[in-house]
Structures are given as C-alpha cells and as structure tokens.
Amino acid sequence: MRNERNGNSRDILRRWCSGQSNALAIPERRKFRRVHGLQLPLHPQQVTGWIVILIIVVNTFAILTPLLEPNLRPVFSIVIAAIFLTHICSHLTVLLLDPADPRVRSQPTNKVLPEFDRQKHSHVIENGRCHLCNITTESKRTKHCSICNKCIVRFDHHCKWLNNCIGARNYRAFLVCLISAILASLFVAGLSVTELSFSLFTDRFASPSMENNTTDPVIPFIAPASDTTLIIAISAIGILSAIVAILLLHLCFFHGYIACLGLTTYEYVRNKREKNSVAAAVAIAAAATAAAAAAAAAASTAASTASGTATSAVTTTAATAPTSVATTTVTTVAENASTITIQR
Ligand SMILES: [Zn+2]
Numbered sequence: 001m002r003n004e005r006n007g008n009s010r011d012i013l014r015r016w017c018s019g020q021s022n023a024l025a026i027p028e029r030r031k032f033r034r035v036h037g038l039q040l041p042l043h044p045q046q047v048t049g050w051i052v053i054l055i056i057v058v059n060t061f062a063i064l065t066p067l068l069e070p071n072l073r074p075v076f077s078i079v080i081a082a083i084f085l086t087h088i089c090s091h092l093t094v095l096l097l098d099p100a101d102p103r104v105r106s107q108p109t110n111k112v113l114p115e116f117d118r119q120k121h122s123h124v125i126e127n128g129r130c131h132l133c134n135i136t137t138e139s140k141r142t143k144h145c146s147i148c149n150k151c152i153v154r155f156d157h158h159c160k161w162l163n164n165c166i167g168a169r170n171y172r173a174f175l176v177c178l179i180s181a182i183l184a185s186l187f188v189a190g191l192s193v194t195e196l197s198f199s200l201f202t203d204r205f206a207s208p209s210m211e212n213n214t215t216d217p218v219i220p221f222i223a224p225a226s227d228t229t230l231i232i233a234i235s236a237i238g239i240l241s242a243i244v245a246i247l248l249l250h251l252c253f254f255h256g257y258i259a260c261l262g263l264t265t266y267e268y269v270r271n272k273r274e275k276n277s278v279a280a281a282v283a284i285a286a287a288a289t290a291a292a293a294a295a296a297a298a299a300s301t302a303a304s305t306a307s308g309t310a311t312s313a314v315t316t317t318a319a320t321a322p323t324s325v326a327t328t329t330v331t332t333v334a335e336n337a338s339t340i341t342i343q344r
C-alpha cells in the first residue's frame, strides 16, 4: 500500500517535471502541440532556474542591500529591483509567447497531430510541406520542433531552461531575458565582493547601523546573525551569482557570434556537424589511400621475383581494392552528413 502510494507520488512528480526521454514522454506531449513554456510537463532545468532566481532575489533584498550604507541603500535597491523586474517580465514573455508558425497558431490547441511515419516520409518537412502540422512553410528556416511538436518560424533552439522554443517571434525577448540575467548576476556578485571586502579590511560590514542603530527597520532582520554567518551567506550568494554570470556570458557571446555570421543556433550546430562529418570522411579517405599505397608497394616487391604478367595483375588488384574502399567510405560518410543536415 505504502509502495503503491510512493509509486503514485513518483508518477505525479514525473508528470510535473518530465525530462526529454521518449520512454517517459506522456501521451499528451506527443499527441498535441505545446503552446507555451508554463504548460505541463515542466522541465527539471526550468524548475532549477526558478529556484536559483528565487534564491538570488530573496538574499539580495534580505542580506546584501540592508548591509549597505543607509544613503546608498535606496539607489542600489531601486537599480537591482529594476533589473530583476526586467528579467522577470522578459522571462515570462519568452515563456508565454508562442513562436509557432501563424497557421499552426490558428489551429485549435486540442488538435491531435499524427505520429511521424518514416515508412511514408523521409523527413518531417519535405518540399516546404510539414506532414505533421499539415501546413506549407514559408521559409527554409522553419523547423518542426519534436519536443513542442509544432513548426517554428526561424527556429533557433528549444530551450530547456525556459521549456519553450526560441524562434523569430520571441528571440528579442530571449535576448533581453539573457542580458538582464547577466546584469543582475554581475551586480549581485559585485555587491557580494564589496560587502566581503568591507568585512575583511574594516572588520565590520559596510553599514554602520549594524552596531547601534535600532531605529532602522531593515537592520533587525539580519542583526541577530553573527558575522561568520553573514560572511558564509554572502559568499554563497556571490559564488552562485558569479557561476550564473559566467555561464550566461558564454551563451551571450555565442549568440553575438552567430548573429555576426547570420546564423541561428540550429544552423550553426548543423553546419558544424556537417563539417565534422566531411573532416572524418577526408581522414578516413587519407588513411585508406595510405593503406593502398603500402599494399601496392608490398605487392610490387613481392612480384619482382615473379613473372612480368603476374606482377601486373597483383599490383593492379592490390592498388584498386583499398582505393575503392576509400571511395565507398567517403561516399557513405558524405551521404550520412547530408542526412543529418536535412533530418528535421
Ligand atoms: Zn510542423
């Protein structure tokens, strides 16, 4: 009975926080298209992101800003509150804006999409026609997201942190969300370092009101905490914010880079995969050619003791076989590369 109850709890948790595994995919997710990022099932990374945001916001206003000098506190509080608010608004915008093709959005959300049948079609989108959404796409950059089960205009990527696709319609909001998160995490990390520096060099925190001001309504909240507790708490917030800032800065630079190239994330990854496949094919071909040369040389040496006719036959066979293997290998890898390219 208890095991059954635990099993039900796990099922409920799995429904709420499902991963990307097809084995765990619930029927709702495969039959219908996802409309927005708050639609169930939530993704574990999405929930983790919310928890990190909550920890940083709460600790900023509960610990970091109260430790500031009273005359600095309002300015810093307003600035960081504005950055947090911008991030939360853009975060919600990216989550709730449906980046699907307008013709997909005009269809009812409870429309059951067919399962993709590889026996009938090689790809989901062929000649500009999506076999699942039953629409004709306007651009080659429109891709069918298998997780959201819908066609996305100028598909960039499916973001697990936002549990939504990023496409033409919500890309700007995504950039605002990303930049505001970087600003917030850098601001909080900087504030943490400043507070720790004060405690290290002056043996007390920045706010003089920590010692004897009992009229300040903000200070009593953190006054009972010892300096050691505050140092540990501030260090933890600073490290968490710094890690978030580093990861997001990397992502931001990447998006700046692909913007300069005029590519989406999907196109960049696809091109890179294609280049890797071609490079692998060239390496295999070079190895096969070297093997052919070695075999030909060996055959030539062996045949030098035999008759002239036999020498010619052996050499030709030995040289041709590895070369044809190399050619076949190159062709196969190149075909695989093109399959990867147009798989969606
Ligand atoms: Zn589609």
Ligand SMILES: [Zn+2]
Residues within 6 Å of the ligand: 145, 146, 147, 148, 149, 157, 158, 159, 164, 165, 166
């Ligand atoms: Zn998606």
